Amino acid sequence: MNDQSLSISNPTPFFTDIYQKIALTVAALTVVYIGLLIVGSDPLTSIASFWLITLSFTFASLLYTWRAYRNKSAGIKNDGVWFSSLIARGAIGWMVGIVFTTFYVLLYWYPSTLGLGMGADGSNTGLVAVFDPMSYWIKGKPASEWFMYGFFYSLAILVLGVKFFVKYRHNTYHKWRTVSVVFFQLAFAFTIPEILMGLNLPYNNFFNMWPLNYYFFFDWNINQMIEGGTLGIFMLVWGIALVLIISPVLAYFYGKRWYCSWVCGCGGLAETAGDPFRHLSDKSLKAWRIERWMVHLVLVFAVVMTAMVLYSYFSGNSKVLFLDSYDVRAWYGFLIGASFSGVIGVGFYPLMGNRVWCRFGCPAAAILGIQQRFFSRFRITTNKSQCISCGNCSTYCEMGIDVKWYAQRGQDIIRASCVGCGICAAVCPRGVLRLENGPGISQRATEQRVITVDGYQDN
Amino acid sequence: MQRKKIVILGNGISGTTAARFIRKLSNYEITIVSEETDHFFSRTALMYIYMGHMKYEHTKPYEDFFWKKNRLNLIRGRVKEIDFDNKNLLFDPDKKFDTIFPAPAELTYDYLILAVGSQPNRFNWPGQDLNGVNGLYSFQDLQYMEQYTEGIERGVIVGGGLIGVEMAEMMASRKIPVTFLVRESAFYSNNLPKEEAELISRHLKSHGIDLRLNTELKEITADEHGRCSGVITSKGDEVPCQFVGLTAGVHPNIDFLSNSGLQTDKGILVDEYLETNFKGVFAIGDCAQLKNPPEGRKPIEPVWYTGRIMGETAAHTICGKPQVYNPGIWFNSAKFFDIEYQVYGNVPPENPPEIKSIYWESENGKKSIRINYLKEEKCVTGFNLMGVRFRQEICEQWIAHKTPITEVLKNISAAAFDPELTSNPEKNLVKQYEIETGTKIPSTSTRGWGSALKVLRKLKNI
Numbered sequence: 063m064n065d066q067s068l069s070i071s072n073p074t075p076f077f078t079d080i081y082q083k084i085a086l087t088v089a090a091l092t093v094v095y096i097g098l099l100i101v102g103s104d105p106l107t108s109i110a111s112f113w114l115i116t117l118s119f120t121f122a123s124l125l126y127t128w129r130a131y132r133n134k135s136a137g138i139k140n141d142g143v144w145f146s147s148l149i150a151r152g153a154i155g156w157m158v159g160i161v162f163t164t165f166y167v168l169l170y171w172y173p174s175t176l177g178l179g180m181g182a183d184g185s186n187t188g189l190v191a192v193f194d195p196m197s198y199w200i201k202g203k204p205a206s207e208w209f210m211y212g213f214f215y216s217l218a219i220l221v222l223g224v225k226f227f228v229k230y231r232h233n234t235y236h237k238w239r240t241v242s243v244v245f246f247q248l249a250f251a252f253t254i255p256e257i258l259m260g261l262n263l264p265y266n267n268f269f270n271m272w273p274l275n276y277y278f279f280f281d282w283n284i285n286q287m288i289e290g291g292t293l294g295i296f297m298l299v300w301g302i303a304l305v306l307i308i309s310p311v312l313a314y315f316y317g318k319r320w321y322c323s324w325v326c327g328c329g330g331l332a333e334t335a336g337d338p339f340r341h342l343s344d345k346s347l348k349a350w351r352i353e354r355w356m357v358h359l360v361l362v363f364a365v366v367m368t369a370m371v372l373y374s375y376f377s378g379n380s381k382v383l384f385l386d387s388y389d390v391r392a393w394y395g396f397l398i399g400a401s402f403s404g405v406i407g408v409g410f411y412p413l414m415g416n417r418v419w420c421r422f423g424c425p426a427a428a429i430l431g432i433q434q435r436f437f438s439r440f441r442i443t444t445n446k447s448q449c450i451s452c453g454n455c456s457t458y459c460e461m462g463i464d465v466k467w468y469a470q471r472g473q474d475i476i477r478a479s480c481v482g483c484g485i486c487a488a489v490c491p492r493g494v495l496r497l498e499n500g501p502g503i504s505q506r507a508t509e510q511r512v513i514t515v516d517g518y519q520d521n
Numbered sequence: 522m523q524r525k526k527i528v529i530l531g532n533g534i535s536g537t538t539a540a541r542f543i544r545k546l547s548n549y550e551i552t553i554v555s556e557e558t559d560h561f562f563s564r565t566a567l568m569y570i571y572m573g574h575m576k577y578e579h580t581k582p583y584e585d586f587f588w589k590k591n592r593l594n595l596i597r598g599r600v601k602e603i604d605f606d607n608k609n610l611l612f613d614p615d616k617k618f619d620t621i622f623p624a625p626a627e628l629t630y631d632y633l634i635l636a637v638g639s640q641p642n643r644f645n646w647p648g649q650d651l652n653g654v655n656g657l658y659s660f661q662d663l664q665y666m667e668q669y670t671e672g673i674e675r676g677v678i679v680g681g682g683l684i685g686v687e688m689a690e691m692m693a694s695r696k697i698p699v700t701f702l703v704r705e706s707a708f709y710s711n712n713l714p715k716e717e718a719e720l721i722s723r724h725l726k727s728h729g730i731d732l733r734l735n736t737e738l739k740e741i742t743a744d745e746h747g748r749c750s751g752v753i754t755s756k757g758d759e760v761p762c763q764f765v766g767l768t769a770g771v772h773p774n775i776d777f778l779s780n781s782g783l784q785t786d787k788g789i790l791v792d793e794y795l796e797t798n799f800k801g802v803f804a805i806g807d808c809a810q811l812k813n814p815p816e817g818r819k820p821i822e823p824v825w826y827t828g829r830i831m832g833e834t835a836a837h838t839i840c841g842k843p844q845v846y847n848p849g850i851w852f853n854s855a856k857f858f859d860i861e862y863q864v865y866g867n868v869p870p871e872n873p874p875e876i877k878s879i880y881w882e883s884e885n886g887k888k889s890i891r892i893n894y895l896k897e898e899k900c901v902t903g904f905n906l907m908g909v910r911f912r913q914e915i916c917e918q919w920i921a922h923k924t925p926i927t928e929v930l931k932n933i934s935a936a937a938f939d940p941e942l943t944s945n946p947e948k949n950l951v952k953q954y955e956i957e958t959g960t961k962i963p964s965t966s967t968r969g970w971g972s973a974l975k976v977l978r979k980l981k982n983i
Contacts, residue, residue, distance in 0.1 A: 077696060135727065137859030141694040142573040232859075234942040346584060443970060445938055446913035448854055448863070450825050451534070451582040452566035457575050470582055487940055489574075491856040493863055493910035496938050500970030511914070514830050515837050515844055 163409030201260025264290030317440025319482020336416025431478030472511030535806030536636035538832030598624025648741030680769030866903035
């Protein structure tokens with residue numbers, strides 16, 4: 063027998079109507095327009111191009127969402143997911159992956175190609191210049207490539223957050239956490255730091271936690287905070303307290319999810335723009351092995367790098383043993399900060415799923431994972447023996463956890479990588495899974511509650 | 522000493538569970554034979570492959586390395602004949618499969634487990650063997666449905682059970698109009714109480730299903746190519762269609778065992794150890810028929826969960842720990858389009874005089890909770906839930922401990938299993954009870970695992 067999905071024999075694109083096709087076309091044309099801005103000059107004024115891009119993306123997303131869910135009853139609607147070229151690694155998926163990746167490569171290493179400082183007197187041209195008017199309005203300065211990126215990022219979380227919200231409108235847990243990630247992105251990741259920058263105050267995303275925020279302890283950042291008056295000192299104290307006290311306490315009570323699927327910006331993008339790609343994560347045991355090695359090695363790298371940077375900061379000596387701490391931090395920034403979290407992290411959404419960075423690379427996720435695995439009251443409870451091994455939970459786990467492996471044994475699920483998005487519980491057709499916090503976690507995790515012969519009742 | 526040879530016929534949930542437990546409990550040589558697929562997959566997930574939620578490989582409960590690692594030999598082939606006297610299986614050499622586990626000519630065993638599943642019922646309807654007429658049970662049935670529903674204008678489903686509604690949802694997901702013939706006066710009403718059956722019937726209609734109640738299939742008509750062209754119903758209506766789904770239940774797949782000396786009725790007859798009339802030959806899952814079923818249970822229960830329990834039970838007996846089949850308190854689950862269904866304990870379609878129900882239904886008609894209890898003793902006997910999730914452990918314990926309805930309602934939130942932050946539909950049931958009986962039920966439990974654990978501890982210490 064051919065061990066292949068039957069879906070291959072069904073090339074029918076899954077019922078995008080004419081309006082959805084228009085929406086996708088508008089989005090694609092906007093991408094082309096952005097490409098033109100990158101290679102050529104702006105045919106319109108900056109402000110016109112800004113509104114054109116913003117409104118057409120918003121329009122496209124809202125139109126698509128409206129048509130997709132307008133006549134659908136509330137509930138899980140994953141119809142045709144594996145028949146789609148865009149989200150099931152078809153030709154369109156690969157194309158989008160390549161476009162994303164290219165954009166990130168330009169953003170991180172060749173920002174001048176995006177128009178950064180390419181005009182007369184170092185003013186912006188091209189794509190970056192499009193964001194000058196808004197940047198002036200917020201902070202009285204021209205846009206940087208990061209302002210532009212931050213804007214796109216926030217817009218994506220907002221408009222695709224709306225889509226996610228509508229898709230899961232039957233589930234209050236998903237509605238609240240979507241509101242939460244959108245709020246933290248718009249307020250704390252984008253607006254507040256930009257306003258602070260405009261006021262010449264020290265600026266920071268209060269919730270961008272070390273070691274995800276790997277430059278928190280870099281000399282320039284420490285100096286900015288120390289020299290930044292009360293606000294700066296508060297930022298320093300807050301940043302340290304976040305890592306050492308606030309986060310561990312919240313992770314104890316609620317698990318890693320308080321951060322990864324409710325607050326974090328990387329998580330925010332993954333849960334909104336990345337949601338359609340969640341099923342592409344690799345669920346194999348082999349992938350889990352690779353994940354554990356990689357994510358913890360990155361954590362070690364981050365800790366060692368930070369320790370060296372701090373040593374240099376306090377001793378004034380940049381040489382640590384035979385290494386220069388400035389070289390090490392530069393390598394970290396290049397390999398992890400840019401290549402891994404940026405280029406691969408988002409560029410590979412259509413190829414490896416929406417949590418590639420969070421799963422294989424994020425050092426903050428690694429710390430939270432250790433806390434969750436060993437010291438937390440969070441778990442996913444399995445409803446005794448109701449599992450039918452259908453595989454929906456594992457398929458739609460963005461972190462590549464083989465959820466059903468536990469569920470079909472009647473075991474609770476406690477995995478370091480689980481970000482608590484709750485989609486496994488939502489897609490379960492038999493109501494088998496529930497995210498919850500509570501006592502007695504470790505004993506429950508080893509119990510196999512589908513076993514009937516030796517009698518669970520005796521416990 | 523030679524290791525005992527176990528052969529398991531059928532790689533579904535029953536056979537695979539048996540194999541897993543025999544491996545846990547022994548060092549026997551285990552071989553699993555299947556005609557259907559190389560590896561075990563979840564039959565209940567077939568619909569999701571058709572709907573594009575998953576691919577076939579996602580429906581495999583274990584990764585492919587699992588079998589070798591656990592020393593479970595796999596064979597793909599069709600068994601032509603079983604010689605029970607000489608403990609030998611003969612394979613059909615003419616039946617070829619595209620497989621990495623080719624079958625030998627024959628295979629001997631010390632213990633044989635028959636876990637051969639069922640087949641969709643066909644009640645001798647005229648036209649039932651036309652092209653485009655099929656049930657949905659096996660992987661091959663799914664391939665058939667895939668082939669025969671491509672580009673069609675309408676599908677008709679015959680039989681208002683769980684597979685029928687799955688087929689309806691499958692076709693609806695591809696925007697194929699569906700006519701659904703149901704013999705009863707409401708969908709699944711031979712299993713569900715009236716209110717729930719009507720709730721689901723309304724839900725099916727809201728999804729555009731042309732639900733025809735009190736209607737049976739009379740005849741399937743053919744076109745000139747021998748393919749079905751429509752159905753004629755018992756009411757004389759003609760419904761043109763290009764695919765007919767036969768979902769009026771299943772029966773054990775035992776035709777190949779006739780005249781083999783094995784005692785059969787509708788299914789393979791087994792005793793309380795799940796052993797057949799041949800010593801060392803067991804039958805489990807859909808194909809087994811209990812000679813003396815446990816009280817309140819049917820002789821044949823073609824359900825995922827009972828298959829799993831039977832597999833575990835037979836494995837213990839074979840491994841020298843004889844075990845009487847005890848399925849425990851009945852439970853089952855399903856999903857009807859958007860509405861999940863869970864049942865714990867005994868919830869008959871019509872209450873006998875000694876049973877009373879407390880029933881609540883949401884205003885939008887998409888959620889309901891029913892708790893059955895004894896009129897006199899007041900202890901709970903069953904839970905029936907639509908669109909609401911409850912904890913199996915707690916419901917079972919309440920039933921097992923004959924907990925009074927008032928005590929259950931006090932702690933009802935501890936049993937709630939809906940996602941966090943959702944509204945508490947179970948509170949409405951309590952209100953309903955207060956209004957109906959004029960009593961006041963003080964709530965003593967909140968939602969969540971901590972509260973559930975308290976209730977469980979208390980119950981288990983009784």
